[in-house]
Amino acid sequence: MNEQNNTRKDAIDINDFVFAATGARVRRLTMPDGTHWFPAADVLKELGYRNPRKTLADHVPTEHRETLEKVTGGYALSIPAGREWRRDMNLVDLQGLIRLVNGCTKPESQPFKAWVSEVIATIQRDGSYSLEPAPVQPAAPTGTTAYAVPQQLADALVRLEERSTRSDAALRQIDDKQNTIVEMLRDITKTLRRSDDRSRPVQAPELTPQQLLANWKSRNLVVTEDVHAVAAHLAPALLHGGAGYSVEEISVCTGLSPDRVHDSLELLSEQECVRQVGRAPNGAPFYVLP
Incomplete structure (x- = not known):
């Protein structure tokens, strides 16, 4: 994976990369030199880890994890506002994220692990690993090249998006059922009111x-x-x-x-x-x- 600066497009979009690895969109900080940092709490939650401190110590070397204050301070940047950013928040870089994914037991991380294994095997066999240029080049500034997403990652993205679509459909069904129940309750209430009105004695006209x-x-x-x-x-x-x-x-x-x-x-x-x-x-x- 090539970390690239702001003048070039990442060979694999970092958002899709992280989504395929964790199965979710997580918060991300991109530094001026193009490196990416992720809140460890977000990553650990999505990967199903239950003991954050022990997990970081077991899986991520110290050079691939840092506190938010030190990361932003190294570039003279201020702490991001909102979304529960704290000075003592633990962050992991891209290598740290990959290590956490490789230690994850969730089924969703298996396609990503398979791709990482292929990268390692290819480097061992060929001495290097490179992405294939995309057969159809999107409109882009002169001198840039778009690359095809590896099949394993593409399959993982498709599966995750399908799962998200199914979840959205399930939520819509739940909403429809809830709306139906609400309408039924309203009809029952109207019926009871009409019945109650019929059962009440006729009120005498108001006196003057x-x-x-x-x-x-x-x-x-x-x-x-x-x-x-x-x-x-x-x-x-x-x-x-x-x-x-x-x-x-x-x-x-x-x-x-x-x-x-x-x-x-x-x-x-x-x-x-x-x-x-x-x-x-x-x-x-x-x-x-x-």
Whole structure:
């Protein structure tokens, strides 16, 4: 593998190379000299290693692993922002990544291992290994050459992309099933609501304040002018959930003295025309219909 600078295109695209090796897209830092570094945590996770510290010590020599701060500091670069980049994060270079893949037991790494073995065998037999130029050259600046991806890597990429496609299809099926279930639940809810509506007794028409006062009077309640004035003031609010008026408020609205308002409220309570159920937010007694 030829590490190349920014003036030339990599013989094998590094993203495809890493994807074929690990089965996933992992974070990558490319230094000004063209070398690539990868967060060890990303690589180890995708390759199924469970003990990062021991794995790095067992598989990757110190010259192929480094902390993020030392790697970026060597080029006077700042620490990347976001995505959980930390100064003490362990990185591995391309050689370190290959060593980790070669020690991996996941089936997905086998095509990549087969290619690495072929490279080693070819170098031992022929003394060198080189990529074949692509039969069809894409549009590129003059003087550049595109290379064909080795068959083992191409097969690995195809298998991984097919697996990703199947996963996407499975997720879409799950989403479709969830949407179907949601629609079914909505239909069931609508049915239950209609059934519940049919089972409820027919509500009597809402009373008007005048009808409420007439109802109280029909129960032989002695409705004096004071009681009538207080009851008329309470009635509209009582018919809409409850009345939370202070004695002083009723006194101002009716023109009665606070004592007369108090006596009228007590009479309405004694005759079970109203019932106090606590106090309103303003501290006034809160009355409702019994």
